[in-house]
Each structure stands twice: as C-alpha cells, then as structure tokens.
Amino acid sequence: MYHLAQVDCSRNLEFLLSEPISRLKGPDTWTHPPVLQGLPFSARKTAVNENVIDVLIYIYENYMDAEESVPTDQILLEEELVQAGFPQGEIKKAFNWLDELAWRQGTLSYGDAQPNRSMRLYNEREQQRIDLEIQGMLLYLEQAGILDPMSRELVIERAMAIETEELTADDVKWIVLLVLLNQPGQENAFALMEELVYNGEPTYLH
Numbered sequence: 001m002y003h004l005a006q007v008d009c010s011r012n013l014e015f016l017l018s019e020p021i022s023r024l025k026g027p028d029t030w031t032h033p034p035v036l037q038g039l040p041f042s043a044r045k046t047a048v049n050e051n052v053i054d055v056l057i058y059i060y061e062n063y064m065d066a067e068e069s070v071p072t073d074q075i076l077l078e079e080e081l082v083q084a085g086f087p088q089g090e091i092k093k094a095f096n097w098l099d100e101l102a103w104r105q106g107t108l109s110y111g112d113a114q115p116n117r118s119m120r121l122y123n124e125r126e127q128q129r130i131d132l133e134i135q136g137m138l139l140y141l142e143q144a145g146i147l148d149p150m151s152r153e154l155v156i157e158r159a160m161a162i163e164t165e166e167l168t169a170d171d172v173k174w175i176v177l178l179v180l181l182n183q184p185g186q187e188n189a190f191a192l193m194e195e196l197v198y199n200g201e202p203t204y205l206h
Contacts, residue, residue, distance in 0.1 A: 019057045053171045055094035
C-alpha cells in the first residue's frame with residue numbers, strides 16, 4: 001500500500017515528469033489493505049498493455065507504489081514503458097494527461113471546497129462519455145466522503161480528457177485514485193480509494 005509518509009502527496013504530479021523520478025521511493029514492503037465488505041468495486045481484472053489507462057496504472061504500480069528502482073528522467077521512463085510493451089503513442093498521451101492533471105491541481109483552491117448535497121447533473125456531451133454506471137459510482141464516492149465536489153469535478157474533467165475508445169467504471173476508479181494522490185488534505189480519501197481499487201467487492205449497486 002502506498003505510504004503517504006514516504007512521498008509528499010501535496011506536491012503536483014508534474015513532479016513525476018519534471019524532477020528526477022528516482023526520488024519517488026515506494027514502501028519497503030507491499031501489503032494490500034483489508035477488504036471493505038459491501039463496497040461496489042472490484043480490482044482491475046486485466047493487464048492488457050494497450051491504452052493510456054494501462055500506462056497510467058503501470059506508472060502508479062511500478063514507480064509510485066512499489067520497490068522497483070525508477071528511471072532518473074522522463075526519457076528513461078519512456079524507454080522502460082516501451083520495453084514493457086506499451087505503444088509509444090499511448091505513453092505520450094499518459095504523460096500529457098499527467099501534465100494536465102498537475103497543472104489543474106495547481107490552480108485549485110482546496111480551502112474553498114465545501115460539501116455539496118445537491119445532485120450533479122451531466123450535460124449531453126458528458127453523458128455520451130460518462131454512462132449511468134460511472135455516474136452512479138461517482139455519486140457513491142461522494143456520498144461516502146471519498147470525493148468532495150472539487151475533486152469530483154476534476155475527476156470528471158480528467159475522465160472526459162482521457163483518450164480511450166471507451167470509458168468504463170473500472171477506468172474511472174483509477175482516475176479517482178490518481179486525482180486523489182496529490183490532493184492536499186485528501187490522504188484519508190486516497191487510502192480508502194486505494195482499498196476500493198484493490199480489494200473492493202464485485203457487486204455494484206445500480
């Protein structure tokens with residue numbers, strides 16, 4: 001499990017791509033947190049190296065949350081990802097997506113975030129990309145206190161920006177995890193979301 005005490009999560013994700021990546025040191029031991037019963041999520045079942053989501057997951061699990069040594073710069077990281085079997089175009093998309101996430105997080109004012117009990121309405125373009133299952137999942141996460149309105153909007157924006165043919169609830173929960181990773185004051189939400197990503201129950205409450 002990712003340990004917040006070992007990596008300063010208040011820093012932007014651009015740290016991953018602009019500073020020496022070797023400074024991102026994972027925990028000494030890897031243990032998954034205990035399963036939370038009754039939660040509507042399951043771990044990712046496939047590991048097909050074919051799109052930008054898979055690249056992002058690989059970066060997280062190998063360079064943010066593991067013991068492996070990491071490349072010292074972006075060029076070496078790109079070379080390792082190519083050797084791992086990822087298409088170069090998808091690697092570029094993943095880097096651009098992380099850069100944009102870092103920039104958007106740097107423009108947010110977290111102190112202004114307040115709980116919002118109103119229902120989030122999706123416009124026509126969003127509905128074409130974010131189906132009812134994903135909308136229900138985001139609502140669940142907000143009601144569970146994992147997402148606040150500001151984080152929810154950032155997740156939606158990043159989900160709309162992800163360059164994949166289809167977007168699934170499984171993809172979006174990884175987007176949520178990456179958004180929460182560097183959100184100031186969201187350490188508890190991040191830890192709980194990581195539990196849901198890896199150990200969540202398979203049943204989804206529609």
